[in-house]
């Protein structure tokens with residue numbers, strides 16, 4: 001749980017860091033295009049002897065830009081997943097208090113766990129992080145307060161649905177976070193998984209939450225889906241592959257729900 005909070009704070013820091021990196025990157029691009037423009041002018045004037053200097057400038061800036069993108073890539077690769085058979089009902093119940101404290105008293109977290117949830121093969125700390133992020137988004141979508149429902153369900157994705165939803169056929173444990181907030185217009189849904197896409201004011205949104213959740217779900221062999229209607233609310237569901245075989249029996253028994261923290 002503490003890990004989830006640390007991850008969330010880290011993401012805020014990353015948002016600030018990447019904002020700075022984007023600025024540096026833009027400056028380097030400006031340097032490269034400036035050098036190319038000068039070369040174009042000198043070419044028209046037949047002053048080819050000056051090319052060497054501009055080429056050196058452009059090459060130097062490209063090298064620094066490459067170093068910047070390597071730093072970003074190194075960061076994104078830090079997310080090494082450690083999938084293990086996980087009792088998602090228990091994870092959700094254990095997280096409830098922290099999530100409630102994080103979103104504040106204006107919204108109420110309600111947990112609805114399916115009685116015999118399938119164990120999921122997933123990195124539990126990444127899932128905690130995803131849950132916290134989804135609940136923060138749900139809270140932000142309800143400025144006047146309300147209830148957030150966190151729900152688990154066993155989902156059998158058959159061939160037809162698999163084709164429709166562009167995911168592999170099979171059995172999944174679905175973790176859904178629903179709100180009755182402002183909802184998302186179709187163009188926002190279409191872009192929501194893009195890194196750095198945010199509709200929130202500067203300093204409030206990093207635009208990294210859903211993109212990281214998307215990457216995490218994909219890497220876990222699952223999917224993430226957004227169901228939203230403007231003015232009605234939003235549900236984001238993470239589908240995690242069911243775990244079969246050794247390990248599943250060691251999990252704690254499922255917690256019967258629903259429960260609510262007020």
Ligand code: ADP
Pocket residue numbers: 137138141179181182183184188192197198199200204205206207208209210211234
């Ligand atoms: P951030 O929350 O930092 O903006 P995200 O990647 O988590 O970044 O979300 C991207 C965008 O998707 C948000 O800025 C918002 O416009 C939209 N969004 C995400 N979750 C919700 C939600 N529950 N209700 C309405 N809009 C949402």
